Amino acid sequence: MRSSNPVFSRRGFSRDNGYAGFNTAPQAGGAPVGTQGSPYAQPQGNPYATNPYAQQDLQQGAPPQTPVTTGRMTMDDVVMRTGTTLGILIVTAALAWALLPVDDANIGRSYGIGIGAAVIGMVLALVQSFKRTATPALIVSYAAFEGVFLGVISSIVDNRIASGAAMQAVIGTLAVFAAVLVAYKAGWIRVNRRFYGFVMAAALGFMLLMVVNLLFAAFGGGDGLGFRSGGLGILFGIIGVLLGACFLALDFKQVEDGIAYGAPREEAWLAAFGLTLTLVWIYMEFLRLIAILNSSD
Template sequence: MRSSNPVFSRRGFSRDNGQAGFNAAPQAGGPAVGTTQNPYATNPYATNPYAPQTDGQYGGAGPQAPARAGVMTIDDVVTRTASTLGTVVLTAVLAWVLLPVDQNNVGKSYGIAIGAALVALVLALVQSFKRKPVPALILGYAAFEGVFLGVISSAVSTYLSPGVVVQAVMGTMAVFAGVLIAYKMRWIRVTRRFYGFVMAAAMGFVLLMVANLLFSVFGGGDGLGFRSGGLGILFGVIGIILGACFLALDFKQVEDGVTYGAPREESWMAAFGLTMTLVWIYLEMLRLFSILSGND
């Protein structure tokens, strides 16, 4: 089963035996998985595709493989994530200042925001289908996503509630910290069942939001009402919970990458996935607090 996050659905990442980890296929000529001759039979990561064998190829047994340089570390993930999130914040602030959402510039600002969102989507899709991370694509996605978030945040702050943006930022940080603590304490366990539930729920959520958008565009108003009023609050909470679940999946992928020797370049993919998830949570927080402020 492939990773729930498309940026991780590439060589090396999969889910086997009910847990998330790297692809693990038995090596030719080696003991069969699940037999008493194999001391790693119960380890879903016994075969590490990133560990070099004696013949110079990859796919040797993780515990028996020699240590190698250039593997992903937590410091790498933190540094790359700080770079991507810093780019998002910087371009968001610039967009807020340079693209004011007032009566004279509202059309222009919204047009630029929509264009930036589309460019960010294209860059994200291109990177997702590449076998190796391209830092320029990832940072480009972060920059254009920041422009979109800056304009949207400015509009919400101007026309709805000035304090909503701060509340959304604090809420996003709280969710990140809460999920990280819960994951480290093993209150959240990423299993195949957890993965399947999250993916099914996310697919249903996205389909409902698309349907609501289509009804809104062609029927006017707020479509099916999923993004305002009582239903809006309910779906906002569901969206935040889904974002928290995706954070847990992201943390699992990072943990597996560090533990089982993914290449250092994978830290860019980890940063990419975490950034997309945090953007999701922030947007849901922004909508939820806007509704709760009584200005939906």
């Protein structure tokens, strides 16, 4: 299965044949149940069959179903790495909020620093996304610069547009994360080929519309086509949050498959990176939605 996140779609939790992981019960060190004869299944079955730790476990007599974790990614690894990236992001965001004032005399300088940090963070994210292995230094640096941008933009919205907007966006993001996690674990969300295709088509259409809107705004001035303001802005803000929730479901599926198939431990950094990207997406959509709602009052 390929993820919506460019991180996961490069390697780590994806099989190159596309959708092999959907509707299967993966077993560490072996082919997933139900993929025999499937046009989506890889010949080798397990994308981590070459993991020396997984092979060592099998040679020592551990059955494929036994959850051995020596040298392999575990849920604790994913939680710890995600906590690290989010912790760094929160700390740098708090520092940016405190040290970069957004009053009339300083807002231009602070906004410029925030945009510069966003550009650097985007470059670091793209570099990591196209690398075939996780580089913790890149991921941590991305989180730090992204935190500076979020701190500045959150301070601007909170202090100049809608008081309390940042906390509302944080609560909204946490609520979406918890709701999707519960729904995924309860089986209410079925991540299959149809779900994946729908999400990716919707995401592509959403991003194309946002790019067109940005181009119209850049060259024509104003709000472009109005996709990020007024009634249309509210609608697209809600769509953005829903897409973020769908991305989370895909990410949970990728993490689950990575653990089940015996991904190397360093892949936990890719999981943390992908989840951080998705949570930043959801937070920004909430913040934008709150700003639009308060601007329309």
